[in-house]
Amino acid sequence: MASMVPYRSVFGIRPAVPASWLDAFDDMMDFASSPLANKAFPIDVEDKGDQYEVKAYLTGVNKDDIDVELNEGRLSISVNVEDKEEDKGKNYLQKEFTSYSATRGVYLKDAASEGLTAKYADGVLTVSVPKFVEKKNVTKVAID
Template sequence: MNRIIRYTYPRTASLIPALANRSPWAALESEMDRLFESTLGDFAAPALAPRFPVDLYEDKDNTYVRAELPGVNRDDINVEMVDGFLTINATRKHKDETFTLNRSVSIPEAVQADKVGASYENGVLTVTLPKQEQAKPRKINISVN
């Protein structure tokens, strides 16, 4: 059974520490910004940032990161795991223009980083992140005394 997990990219504003002299309305303003971004963010994101959507899902043995990168050559894709983050960089060339796309996703610690694999087929990049043995679900037998 696969589970789909929606990943949203953190807002830059949410990474800035709270200021001491905040307005009493600041919390309401932040919440309104968050609501509008979560509702309309997917429509505006392609025009505002060189990012691309990713899907995260898992089964009992692996976690998967799936990214649609149509029009990108396999040689123009770079995948790295550094400090618990999976970073995907891609370059798309179209006529006389070159577009650089990038995305970083936080990966749980229960992944075997040395066994991560990636495949690219029909414009879809799939990164396979094998789970460590202790992170895999195990069936526990119940004995009767």
């Protein structure tokens, strides 16, 4: 009788030939969730009336590895992480950390380029982007 628990090995090694199409599907899902498959980070964008608040969740990233830019309404948050650890003399059974870079962007149609602030604490980057306020000079004209 077959087990209801899917096969998972300690070191990510599976048999060369999948026993069923479900095993092949599990292999694809394992790759999709692997650290090499997708390094994009989640972001939240909130409209707070007079400004936007963008939060990027960057757990384990140093502040010096983050770059924030606003260019014509497009806010870009880039991360460039390098593996600086020496691997000489180490006997890894599994090593998942690698160097990577990722960029997320969001278009904020009325973002002002002045007054932006960014804070990074506890793995969360919070960027406050003020909205551009269009000044309307309305002049009442008297009719003769």
